[in-house]
Amino acid sequence: MRRADRLFRIVEYLKARRETVTAKELGEELEVGVRTIYRDIADLRASGVPLTGEAGVGYLLSPNYVVRPLLFDDEELEALALGAQMVQSWADPAMAQAARRALDRITVVLPDSLADNIRQSTSYAYPSSGKPALQIDFTSLRRAIGTRHLVEFAYIDQNGSSTTRRIRPLAIIFLAPNWMVAAWCELRCDFRHFRVDRMQELVVLDEQFELEPGKTLDDMQRQCEEEFQKKSPSATS
Template sequence: MRRADRLFRIVEYLKARREAVTAKELGEELEVGVRTIYRDIADLRASGVPLSGEAGVGYLLSSDYVVRPLLFDGEELDALALGAQMVQSWADPAMAQAARRALDRITAVLPDSLGDNIRQTTAYSYPSPGKPALQIDFTSLRRAIRTRHVVEFCYIDRPGSETTRRVRPLSLIFLAPNWLVAAWCELRQDFRHFRLDRMQDMKVLDQGFENETGKTLDDMRKQSEA
């Protein structure tokens, strides 16, 4: 990676994160040593990039800083094209359409030579006959996660037992060929994962929810790591 590209990638990486990032994490991401990151941070600061933090603690980039656009390389375009195809193959129709729009928008602003990379990609994802059928509205569930609304549904577990669940949906997880929703379950008073193809009669309730200590996505991740 050219040094200029590495400097831009540091800024891009920090811009996408709200918490301090250590030089070790940056070095692992960019496959360079910590000393190289220290020199790059010093050069970025000297050029006026508003970085705060220090060695051993981590670095933050001001949220007001605007990252100038940079063209994608061939590998990145292949990844974007394949990712969009996978979304179209495995997600709900609304998200599939959004993926197509996003890819069209990217292709429209690329030079012809790079736009051809997307149009003539050699990596493909096709719908699978093993894709489980869903009896719930996938789009409504996605939006309930974004708007933080409680959902209620009938759940059928592996042995075939049915229970009514009321949950705070936190995230969607794709473990091919199945989609799962990670949630805080009011019945179990704990985090649970539910397969979407085992959910029936789902309703998005008017009841909203706020982040509450012990019941957030971050809390679930920490519990899993522990």
Template sequence: MRRADRLFRIVEYLKARRETVTAKELGEELEVGVRTIYRDIADLKASGVPLTGEAGVGYLLSPNYVVRPLLFDDEELEALALGAQMVQSWADPAMAQAARRALDRITAVLPESLGDTIRDSTSYAYPSSGKPSLQIDFTSLRRAIRTRHVVEFAYTDHNGSETKRHIRPLAMIFLAPHWMVAAWCELRCDFRHFRLDRMQSMNVLTRQFQHEAGKTLKDMRQQSEGD
């Protein structure tokens, strides 16, 4: 994380909270040492950010400090809060942390009264005991979609048959309680959906793929709409 991004993240994190936050907590959130946090806090104060507190006690950002204007209505805020909780409950740890950061970023730039709408939301999403366990790295699979890397894995279908697959991952689909990856399957030479809980021994290959006519996410959607 660039230093400028880290400083902005500190402001967002503190703005989203009403109680003091220790340097240790900030360091764990941003994955840096306490000494780095102390230097960052000093620089933020020097630049005019209204921070109170001290080392060993914790820091608090004035509730009147405005990061930038951003307005939503109550229904939109409740939907955002609930959506972030659902991501935290059902997605992988990296995406769960991203959801928390995103909600903090939104809360940080809201007026105090609207920030209360998120903090006091009456809609909740808790982790479910029905969440299937995975034997693959969910985060690596998501990133392979963005970087267009071919993925190989062993797959067991609903009949118990096992095959070895090489796919071009195109999108993640959540059909509660299951996550699926939509892909171009090189074995079947067609689009396929694979449940993540049926995948094993997954590897992201160094081989990348380029978009080809008839094998893209857009093509898959058009094919689905035509069925």
């Protein structure tokens, strides 16, 4: 469970009760240690949540405390609804489901008038017939970025030549209608971008990589900016 989710769950749990709740009980409910609960309680108090009680006795939340939902204006809601549709249309199934869940969570806490704006959105995004077919498990590739696992695959370039690549995946980039993976390529010993639809026989390796200087996403972005500046007209004038 993410820390932000845990803090929200603590508030939910305490608000549903009218008697003090011990740190041990909270820890058992959230499957974390008592010391973690103590730190979370301190952070909640620092952010203004009206908690009474102390360690060893228990905690109580003021019954007048209201967890206020996020409110958006009409255009913000339109953008969220359209963005979620675009993710559902173009991303992998797991990301599409996540987009639907996120939109449902937002909708359920909105006042009815605003929730209707999402349900009756007049902006749409549908899958295109030009969407390239993928031959790999896109979800596995995307998750390998978060877990820093090396991946291997066969890559077919624009000339039809095939090479075997072993990379450190750093980011996923959408350049419609294509998905790209930005990576450190161990074959070329340099940064490379690979079109996901040209990748075959993807294997996520058990081996993880560390963030080494010169091989990170920040380094790649810095290199791209430097190359762009060298090519710009102002750089040669």
